[in-house]
Amino acid sequence: MPSSAEREIARDVLTLSRHVLQQFGSFTAEAQDFSALMNRIALAGKMIARRLSQAGLIEGALGVTGNVNVQGEEQQRMDEYANRAFIRALEQTGLVCRLVSEEMKTPARLPENCSLSRLALLVDPLDGSSNIEANLSVGSIFSVLQPLEDRPEADHQDLLQPGRRQLAAGYILYGPSTQLVYSVGKGVHSFTLDPSLGEFILSQSDIRIPERGSVYSLNEGYFCQWSEGIQNFIRYAHRQGSYTSRYSGALVADFHRILLQGGVYLYPGTRQKPEGKLRLMYEANPLAFLAEQAGGVATTGTEAILDIVPHSLHQRVPLIIGSRENVEEVLRCLEGSLRP
Template sequence: MNTTPVVELTEALALNLSGLPADAAQALSETLLTIAQACAAISEVAAQGALAGAHGLASSSNSQGEDQKKLDVMADDVLSAAMAACPHVAGWASEEHEMPFVSDEHGNQGRYLVVFDPLDGSSNIEANISVGTIFSVLPHPYRGTTPGEMGFLQPGQQQVAAGYVLYGPCTVMVLTCRQGVQMFTLDRSSLRGEGPARWVLTQSEVRIPVATREFAINASNQRFWEKPVQRYVAECIAGESGPRHKDFNMRWVASMVAEVHRIMTRGGVFMYPRDEREPRKAGRLRHMYEASPMALLVEQAGGRAVNGTHDLLEVVPDTLHQRVPVLLGSKEEIDRIVSYHADPHENVSWQLFKTRSLFVQPQA
């Protein structure tokens, strides 16, 4: 019989935020509980899939001109409504919209700004592969005035909390309030009642293993990668016979939430590096909505997150939808990748990729 005490999200937040002034702790707790409730509602729709009309394209596109899925729109609507109703949220920004929103009632006095990707990995919806929500909570830097776009453009180090919710076989929320990382599992039976959704603490101190033999990258972009990434992946593929003297496994889900969750549970490296497809674009992932919150989570769990040369948490965004390269995960491997970027011409296995693919050995 399991006698481990059950700790729910409300209790865990009370402990995590005990070092804050009472009013700040209450405001942040209520903000995070509001986000959790919204994500529980999204989880229900995602679980119903086509039965809830959540499959297929919506008749709209997002701020970047990308086609939206119906579940993208539903998730965005649920989170936006929750933020508008939360008295501690002055404004919020969504990956789906070009400009941020200001609360009609709390725009001046709300303590926090919330940024979110309402549905990460939505290309996988019909394939029934895990998708998720990523969120970040920032201080409102100009309380007493309504927040504009500039108020959101803060480096990741300023985040007071960040997390993601993975809608998989079970729904899991991974959260940091800058006091380590915790995992909560949604008790789906609580959704059948009239009360709030019940989130139960299922892992209290998430730690990413320092070393790993697993990496995730979209190998179809191999020909566009910069030399340091070419070198790193070539050495992993070479396995025991190469300079690393150990075999690696490669993974790729095309859902950042799922990729990071695997790293949180067993270690690994996730890479969406700068490439040469569109030289004017620094990267593919959005700094505010994806890179920054995931970087805080990874660093709080003992890993490292960089853009290749600098820690992602130090990057100050220029625009709300700025894109950045992202390399994160087990610290030993990320440190190695950073060292390759520092000297990209040393021992780069460039010829390896000019003569054969990642996976096909040349004929003897």
């Protein structure tokens, strides 16, 4: 039987890059490229985690830049830093040709990489950045796509493909510890950054969302702007006595809780903006990919998130995601078969 020291060493060497190679079960060029790519995404995460941990001490790290991003949102200085971190971590690596970001109207092209790789990385570099000055959890979300050969690259039509075509997806959560959760279509796995080693170490493999959870997560301040179906679900949740409301304002943090503990996260559209707020390609799609890999469900309320064919890089969608039974209750409220 292995000693405690041997078990500790075995744990410490199961790094993110090694785990990716194990997922492919080979040392092919594709497996090594994906291992290297996840390592660079992890590097960007380490850079952002370090900057966040020092943000209150570094002049100019906090506050707004005075710019407005492509979403029409005021850009935080940490948003700008996180976006640069992903670009710098990937340039001159030969791993990714284009990077689509919430912070940029058009993708960043990394021409020195394009002769070696056509892959595209889609990211929300810093989700929930309004939480930073209150020292609350934030995150990064990412998706990896293989551009379509038969669609023009000039206007990025080759990237407009359903979420089921994602090659990999995941997120990094910057909280009490820094965690990276990812999938290459073979289950969902979580890694925790060990600051003493400077490595993401496997902390939980083959994560499964519970069939049912007690948490519902959404911003109830918009109650009067929602459809009757969503309002009825909230009334139903209030009257059941088995639901608990939890909402942090950071999508990654709220989804991470649902992934581990079960329940449902909702960001529905409003009567004025039925398309919702969340972006399909680098927020809803990656999390839907993880949810389905873990046995959960992700839908707009009318169709599966991963089945949507995008019409633009920054397209918005409503999102209902989480445990199968909880999402089913929301859908029954929407169709009128379940009432408070």
